[in-house]
Amino acid sequence: MTLRRQLSALVAVLFVPAFASAATYDTVNFRTEAPTARLAKEFGDKAEEYRREKALEWTGREMPQWPSRCPLQVQITQGSAGGATTFTFGQEGGRSVVTSIRMEIRGDATQLLNSVLPHEVTHTVLANYFGRPVPRWADEGGSVLSENDDERFNHNVRCRELLNAGRGIRCRVLFRMTEYPKDMIVLYAQGYSVSHFLVAKGGDGREGRLKLLQFLGTGMQGNSAESWNAAAHKVYGFESVDELEEAWLTSLKTPPTRVVARDTTPPAGQPTSARSPRTELRTSAAPAVPVLEAPVRVRGATPDREPSRPSYLPEHGSTPVAKPATPNLPVPELLPPELPRPVSP
Structure with missing residues (x-):
C-alpha cells in the first residue's frame, strides 16, 4: 500500500515536478534535488545527519541502509514552509516493511x-520501525517533537486555544484514527501535545520515546478501545485512555514556557562585559482555560496557513496576551468527530 503524509504546514501545496535547472546530490540514502549544487549538498548531508540522529533518539540504534535512495526534492520559496513524504509498504520475509520513500x-x-526536514525524516524513522502506517496523531505529533523550539511552542499554544474553543478530539477517538480528520489542524496541535506529555511521562529523552513506541505498538494491535486501554495500563499505569486523557488535560493547566535568546550586545564603542553577549529570556503563554460555551465544530474548513510566525501569536519581543486564569473551571470537554474510514490496503 502507498501512504502519503500531509504537508507539515497544514496547507495544500503543489510541488513543481522538476526544476528548470536543478542540481542533484547523492548520499547513501538520499538523492537530493535542489535549485543549486550548494543547496543540494547542504540538504542531502543534513538529511543523512537527521536520519541517524532521529533514529538514535527514538530507537537507540541507526536504521539500516535503505535498498534504494529516497528522492528528496527541495524547493526554496517565500512564505509558508511544509513538506510531504510518501511511503510504499510491502512484505519481506513475512513481515511488513517500507519498500520505497519519496x-x-x-x-x-x-x-x-x-x-521541516527533521519533521519529515522522523516520519521515516517511525514508518521503518513499525513497517506499517503509524496512527496519525502519533506520526505527526512525534514528528513535531523534532521541530525547533519556536514551532513546538507554537503548537503548545495552539493546542490550548483549540481546546478552549471546544475543538478538541477525545483521546479514545484520536488514538484510533487511521486517516486525517477534516479539522486537520487539531490533529497536529493535539497530537503533538499528547505525544509530548507521554514522552515526558515515560522519562523524557530516549527512554520516553521508547515507551511511546511501546504504547503505540500495543495499541495498534487491534486498534480497538480495549487495545488502547491495555496499552495505557501496561506502559503508563493508567486504568484507561480516559484516565490518561484526564492526566494530560490536568498538565495543560500549567502554561507552556520556552527560553528565547535576547541579544544584549552593547552598541559600538561601548565596553563589553566578560560574560556572554546573550542572555536567556523565558516567555510563557496562557494555560488551557475552557470557554464553557457551545463547542465549535469545524468541518471541511481549510486550515489557516502556517507562516514562519503564525498570526495568532503576538509579535516577537512583545508580551504575550494572557487571558485571566480561572482555575476553578473544569477542564475542556472534548467532542469526538466522525471516525474516518480505514485506509484500504
Missing part, C-alpha cells in the same frame, strides 16, 4: 533545514 519540502531554506 520526500518533498518547500519554503524558506532556514525553516526547511531547522524544522
Whole structure:
C-alpha cells in the first residue's frame, strides 16, 4: 500500500515536478534535488545527519541502509514552509516493511533545514520501525517533537486555544484514527501535545520515546478501545485512555514556557562585559482555560496557513496576551468527530 503524509504546514501545496535547472546530490540514502549544487549538498548531508540522529533518539540504534535512495526534492520559496513524504509498504520475509520513500519540502531554506526536514525524516524513522502506517496523531505529533523550539511552542499554544474553543478530539477517538480528520489542524496541535506529555511521562529523552513506541505498538494491535486501554495500563499505569486523557488535560493547566535568546550586545564603542553577549529570556503563554460555551465544530474548513510566525501569536519581543486564569473551571470537554474510514490496503 502507498501512504502519503500531509504537508507539515497544514496547507495544500503543489510541488513543481522538476526544476528548470536543478542540481542533484547523492548520499547513501538520499538523492537530493535542489535549485543549486550548494543547496543540494547542504540538504542531502543534513538529511543523512537527521536520519541517524532521529533514529538514535527514538530507537537507540541507526536504521539500516535503505535498498534504494529516497528522492528528496527541495524547493526554496517565500512564505509558508511544509513538506510531504510518501511511503510504499510491502512484505519481506513475512513481515511488513517500507519498500520505497519519496520526500518533498518547500519554503524558506532556514525553516526547511531547522524544522521541516527533521519533521519529515522522523516520519521515516517511525514508518521503518513499525513497517506499517503509524496512527496519525502519533506520526505527526512525534514528528513535531523534532521541530525547533519556536514551532513546538507554537503548537503548545495552539493546542490550548483549540481546546478552549471546544475543538478538541477525545483521546479514545484520536488514538484510533487511521486517516486525517477534516479539522486537520487539531490533529497536529493535539497530537503533538499528547505525544509530548507521554514522552515526558515515560522519562523524557530516549527512554520516553521508547515507551511511546511501546504504547503505540500495543495499541495498534487491534486498534480497538480495549487495545488502547491495555496499552495505557501496561506502559503508563493508567486504568484507561480516559484516565490518561484526564492526566494530560490536568498538565495543560500549567502554561507552556520556552527560553528565547535576547541579544544584549552593547552598541559600538561601548565596553563589553566578560560574560556572554546573550542572555536567556523565558516567555510563557496562557494555560488551557475552557470557554464553557457551545463547542465549535469545524468541518471541511481549510486550515489557516502556517507562516514562519503564525498570526495568532503576538509579535516577537512583545508580551504575550494572557487571558485571566480561572482555575476553578473544569477542564475542556472534548467532542469526538466522525471516525474516518480505514485506509484500504
